[in-house]
Amino acid sequence: MSSTVIPCLRYADAPAAIDFLCTAFGFQRQVVYESSAHPGLIDHAQLTYGDGMIMLGSVRDDTPFSRHMVQPRDVGGRQTQCACVTVADVRAHYDAAKAAGAEIVDDYEEKDYGGAGYSARDPEGYLWYFGSYDPWAPATT
Structure with a gap:
C-alpha cells in the first residue's frame, strides 16, 4: 500500500481538469472511468x-454524496484544506505550472524550516501547495 490518505475532488469539467493536473502539476493518469450514463462526465479517476x-x-447532483460537497466557486474560492504535494525539484515544478497557466497564489519561496514551496490554484479554484519539505524525513535539529 502506498498512500493511505487520498484527497477526493469534484470538477465541473473533469476531463479538462485531468488534462490540466497532468500537464501543469505532473500527475499521471492511473485510471479514468467515463460515465456510460452521462456522456462527457467522469464517474471516477485516479491520478498519481x-x-x-x-x-x-x-460534479453531479444525482448521488447521495453530492449534498456534502461544494465547489470553490460556490464559496468565494475559499477552502478549508488544500493538498500538499512533495516534489523533488520545486523550482522546475513551479516553472512548469506557471507556464501551463496555473494561478500562482504564493510565489516560490525558500522556507526557514527547510525546503522550498509555492501555492497555486487550478482552473476550477482548488488550492494546491507544492514543496520540497518532506515531513516523513528524520528531523535534522
Whole structure:
C-alpha cells in the first residue's frame, strides 16, 4: 500500500481538469472511468504523483454524496484544506505550472524550516501547495 490518505475532488469539467493536473502539476493518469450514463462526465479517476494519489470525478447532483460537497466557486474560492504535494525539484515544478497557466497564489519561496514551496490554484479554484519539505524525513535539529 502506498498512500493511505487520498484527497477526493469534484470538477465541473473533469476531463479538462485531468488534462490540466497532468500537464501543469505532473500527475499521471492511473485510471479514468467515463460515465456510460452521462456522456462527457467522469464517474471516477485516479491520478498519481509519486506514491501519492488523488481521486476525482465530475460534479453531479444525482448521488447521495453530492449534498456534502461544494465547489470553490460556490464559496468565494475559499477552502478549508488544500493538498500538499512533495516534489523533488520545486523550482522546475513551479516553472512548469506557471507556464501551463496555473494561478500562482504564493510565489516560490525558500522556507526557514527547510525546503522550498509555492501555492497555486487550478482552473476550477482548488488550492494546491507544492514543496520540497518532506515531513516523513528524520528531523535534522
